[in-house]
Amino acid sequence: MxxxxxxxxxxxxxxxxxxxxxxxxxxxxxxxxxxxxxxxxxxxxxxxxxxxxxxxxxxxxxxxxxxxxxxxxxxxxxxxxxxxxxxxxxxxxxxxxxxxxxxxxxxxxxxxxxxxxxxxxxxxxxxxxxxxxxxxxxxxxxxxxxxxxxxxxxxxxxxxxxxxxxxxxxxxxxxxxxxxxxxxxxxxxxxxxxxxxxxxxxxxxxxxxxxxxxxxxxxxxxxxxxxxxxxxxxxxxxxxxxxxxxGRLYEPVMKYRTEGAEALLVTMGSMGETAEAAIDEMRSKGMPVGLVKLVLWRPFPFEEIRAAVKGCRSLVVMDRAVSFGACGPVAAEVRSALYDQPDAPAIVSEIIGLGGRDVLVQDFVALAEKGLKAKKGKQTEEYEIYGVRGS
Amino acid sequence: MAAKKGLETWQEITLGNMVFRPGSAAEYKTGSWRAKKPIFTKTKCIKCGVCFIYCPEGCIIQDEQGCFEADLDYCKGCGICSAECWPGAIDMVEEG
Missing domain, CATH: 3.40.50.970 (Thiamin diphosphate (ThDP)-binding fold, Pyr/PP domains)
Structure with missing residues (x-):
């Protein structure tokens, strides 16, 4: 043992x-x-x-x-x-x-x-x-x-x-x-x-x-x-x-309380642990939210992402890097995976946790709320660097 | 990399492009890269071997009389031999 x-x-x-x-x-x-x-x-x-x-x-x-x-x-x-x-x-x-x-x-x-x-x-x-x-x-x-x-x-x-x-x-x-x-x-x-x-x-x-x-x-x-x-x-x-x-299972994309979720958070790396706590808190208040954790980054798991987010209305993809003037790298990949899907969700791209800035439960809650309000075709920003003073 | 049978497909090339046949690089003839070719004038050649030493491709060969010429299968036409040949025995001439 x-x-x-x-x-x-x-x-x-x-x-x-x-x-x-x-x-x-x-x-x-x-x-x-x-x-x-x-x-x-x-x-x-x-x-x-x-x-x-x-x-x-x-x-x-x-x-x-x-x-x-x-x-x-x-x-x-x-x-x-x-x-x-x-x-x-x-x-x-x-x-x-x-x-x-x-x-x-x-x-x-x-x-x-x-x-x-x-x-x-x-x-x-x-x-x-x-x-x-x-x-x-x-x-x-x-x-x-x-x-x-x-x-x-x-x-x-x-x-x-x-x-x-x-x-x-x-x-x-x-x-x-x-x-x-x-x-x-x-x-x-x-x-x-x-x-x-x-x-x-x-x-x-x-x-x-x-x-x-x-x-x-x-x-x-x-x-x-x-x-x-x-x-x-x-x-x-x-x-x-x-x-x-x-006895421990790994998958390219891991789901956490995604059943019946209208908005899903997408994280990669250690953020996923805090996000789980945030999801638990929101679920206990009846918010229809869940979490998708990307484990495999390359090769990118296109089918698994499509399957994991099926049925949700919106996604909040959380990146910890900026491709200056273009995107959050994970969000760009997720968008590309879903573009051709007839029932693709709205995608909110948030760049967060840069240079060691803490991402707290309340940040996940704020972003999940933003996700619940997001409407497909009505997005005005490609991406946002979250929580920056002055914006 | 084989040339005679035609070029390999992506499935056929070896893992990591490893080469298991020593000397197989000689199968790739670099002579086609050439725009000018060196013409050696034997009457001016003093058999010093400077062209042989300076040729970066190692494609200059000494003949039985001790004079030099380029193996045009591999000569890329860089002109270094001509520039270094101080008796002026090597002219670079446009390929026809």
Whole structure:
């Protein structure tokens, strides 16, 4: 029987990664993800984890080291946040293009300037189109489970793509929670040894990271796109297997009290936990509202979103990033998923919780009320940055 | 990447575009990129090998007499050999 342990979530993420026995961990510290690689470094130093911990001089090198390690057939892990992820930016599409199943934890944090160490989703949104599978956790237990699932999904021969598991900076990374940890044996049974497609090795003949001429580049991207779309099947299968063993179910889109709801809130990441409390409060007062939590960000679960919001009159999509002059990234995707639907709900796009600003139960209530009043075809704003002084 | 059978489809290309046949890059002939080709005048050539050393494509070959010429299957026509040849034995001529 698994043991429930109280621990800081960043440390729990590291413990979960250690259970997966990575061969190589390469990371450079940046708030708020730092405790993840720091703890892995401790485990290696104490002889509890047999891995190569590479103290690199930058995030660019961290991810590059993961490429080399993964190409050599190692199970590789890294973690970062904010500007660190941006510094990895040049290497991000190389990992997915070379189809290397590197796993990364992102302690989501706002971007400079102004400098801000607190949480929002600007970092990952800037790396949205790099060909990585993106998954969002809403609490510590999900972080533990998703870290372990991530290796299995990434290394599946049908997938062979890198994955980032997103955990909100501070709201998750620095919070202490009681979590269930599977045993080493259970993880070994669930997650087989990594069997690389090919290895850079003196005994093998292979060139990786080759030139893609115009005659081949589009086919290469098509193959990656198909792998990304196809990964959803493997993700869902892996999550079902997880539920069978550990009893906790994950789905690309999780619903919370959506039955009979006229307005639905849509959240991604740790906001979902507070939103649940807000929904409970509103439901107890008879307000017909519910919640939809987006767990899988890439590949985007179009069908699942359509199914989850069926029958509701309006959606309030809550983004924690701005695409300046255009949209909230999640709202744009949700709109695009629903545009062709004859019974599509009205969509209110709210950008909220930027740079660590708290999103309270009363904020969810205010937005749900706005959602209940929203009428399709009568929207005057594309999106709003919620709660800004002076507007 | 095979050229003879025609180009592979997206389903046929290897995972991550990995190449498992050493030397297969030679199957891709870069000579078609060329706008000008180098013409070597053997009577002016002093067999110093500067063109051979400077050719970024490695496509200059020494013949039996010790003079040099370009393998036009791969020469991209960059003109570096011509610029470096101080006796002026290499002229760049427009492709016809």
């Amino acid at each position: 698994a043991k429930r342990v109280g621990m800081e979530i960043a440390l729990a993420a590291a413990e979960a990664v250690a259970l997966c026995k990575p061969d190589v961990v390469a990371a450079y510290p940046i708030t708020p993800n730092t405790h993840i690689p720091e703890h892995l470094s401790d485990l290696v130093a104490e002889g509890k984890l047999d891995a190569e911990f590479i103290c690199v001089e930058s995030e660019h090198s961290a991810l590059s080291a993961c490429i080399g390690a993964s190409a050599a057939g190692a199970r590789a892990f890294t973690a970062t946040s904010s500007q660190g992820l941006l510094y990895m930016g040049e290497v991000m599409p190389v990992v997915s293009g070379m189809r290397l199943p590197v796993v990364m934890a992102i302690g989501n944090r706002a971007l400079s300037a102004p400098i801000n160490i607190w949480n929002d989703h600007s970092d990952i949104m800037s790396q949205r189109d790099m060909g990585w599978i993106s998954i969002f956790a809403s609490n510590g237990q999900e972080v533990v489970d998703m870290m372990i699932q991530a290796f299995k999904i990434a290394e599946d021969r049908e997938v062979m793509l890198p994955i980032n598991v997103n955990l909100d900076g501070f709201q998750l990374t620095h919070v202490v929670e009681a979590m269930l940890f599977p045993s080493q044996k259970e993880v070994e049974k669930f997650l087989p040894d990594y069997k690389p497609f090919a290895q850079v090795h003196p005994d093998s003949v292979v060139s990786m990271g080759t030139l893609g001429l115009p005659e081949y580049y589009a086919e290469s991207l098509k193959a990656r796109d198909e792998a990304m779309k196809g990964s959803k099947k493997v993700i869902v299968r892996t999550w079902k297997e997880w539920e069978k063993i550990f």
